[in-house]
Amino acid sequence: MTKPAPPNIRATALIGGHWTDDGLERRDTVSPVTGEIIGSFPLCTAAEADRALQAARDAAREWGATTVFERIDIFERAKSVLHTKRDALATLITYEQGKTYREARGEVDEAIAHFDEAITGCRDLEGKILPSAVPTCRNYVYRVPRGVVVAIQPWNYPLAMAVQHIAPALAGGNTVVMLPAPTTSLVGFQLADCLVEAGVPDGVLNFVCGEGAVVGDALTRDERADIVVFTGSTATGKLVAANARNRAELLELGGNGPTVVLDDADLDKAAAGVVMGSIVNAGQACTAAELILVHEAVYDAFAERLSQEVADTAVLGDPFDRATTMGPLQNEATAAKVDAHIEDAVAKGATVTVGGARSPGYPTKLYWPATVLTGVTGDMVISHQETFGPVMPLRKITSEAEAIQLIDESQYGLASAVFTRDVGRGLRFAERVSTGMANVNLPTVWSEYHLPFGGCSGKGSGTGRVQGRYALTDTFTELKTIIVDLGE
Secondary structure, three states, X not given: OOOOOOOOEEOOEEEXXXXXXXXXXXXXXXXXXXXXXXXXXXXXXXXXXHHHHHHHHHHHHHHHOOOHHHHHHHHHHHHXXXXXXXXXXXXXXXXXXXXXXXXXXXXXXHHHHHHHHHHHHHXXXXXXXEOOOOOOEEEEEEEEEOXXXXXXXXXXXXXXXXXXXXXXXXXXXXXXXXXXXXXXXXHHHHHHHHHHHOOOOOOOEEEOOOOHHHHHHHHHHOOOOOEXXXXXXXHHHHHHHHHHOOOEEEEEOOOOOEEEEOOOOOHHHHHHXXXXXXXXXXXXXXXXXXXXXXXXXXXXHHHHHHHHHHHHHOOEOOOOXXXXXXXXXXXXXXXXXXXXXXXXXXXXXXXXEEOOOOOOOOOOOOOOOOEEEEEEOXXXXXHOOOOOOOEEEEEEEOOHHHHHHHHHHOOOOOEEEEEOOOHHHHHHHHHHOOOOEEEEOOOOOOOOOOOOEOOOOOOOOEEOOEOOOHHHHHOOEEXXXXXXXXXX
């Protein structure tokens, strides 16, 4: 493809239907792909957070009174706008986030799919008439909006995860204040603009941007927010939960995607699955395969096959090049963490068989090749923390029971995978493992938009479920009971 020109976007906040930056300090957005400035955004403050929350509160009652079909009309228009702007949005996502253009187009499609799920979900919201002990009484139970939603998005999927928050929130009749990650604020701004074009009423969607420690803290502490939704790191998620103070919350947090290769696994299929689970979005996914637990009987053979699979399929380069399968990391903090995890592992005895250091000769220093580590042990940081890069650490196990125990002991409980030729064995493993999602003979990143997505309780991977009807029914609406005495 012909490489598209970089964008030049001047983002502003959207509060109560008005685009504004109020003379705020601005920050440039630098592309991880080229190192060029591709736009700028305002650094909002607690004052803008206050105004946005009040605008959402003022619009909440009227929006909550709209019919499901009025909301569906807006979602259909939103889908059309996103489809029309698909190429421009994908170009922006690639320049601002760093993923391949092919993946970026897929992310736009995913955003459209989340609107489809919201349409289905709100159309199917049902109430009940429950029995009464009194013959003249009728007991009605149905779902109503909770009110105002604060939705904070991550930088790894800046469009799809924003819609994953916003679409079911609006479908349930709530108003929204959205806050993107600072490094992908331009994508958030463009999404807000698309929704305004689709006809979302003033105040129903509000967009602010800036530092999470300033704007995010002000939004999540404010009791005008009835629901707090956050996707991001476990550490930040704990701060968000503390600020929410027992209000409704939906937290989708970290993971390290433990992938288990049992002694009877199809090693070719397992190697392909691990690579797919590790290089999608350059490993910057909460479900990425970041800990590979391999049975000792097949460890050496699998390590060899995995290294060859990486060499054959993990092509680092210009994300607009069709041959590229992996672009740069999104930001220096993430790249530095990958550096540190690799250095720690090697210092403690691990061996790099493929990759192992940043790749020179690119426009930025954020290009990290797919990396395979063998000889990984439990005392290495990479064994128990989220790396968020294209690194495949292979840790030897002696049994299926040991794999279960290691995953049980992990602080994370989001997604796992197991590879085995015995499907019954795989299913039994998946039922026992302490993760909210478990795949058999599929990579950890595999999911579908209508399926519930989230971590198991008691761990650091979050609470609640996104995707499909689950967020709509479990988080964005609540039950209301009305008892009517019909008289004699």
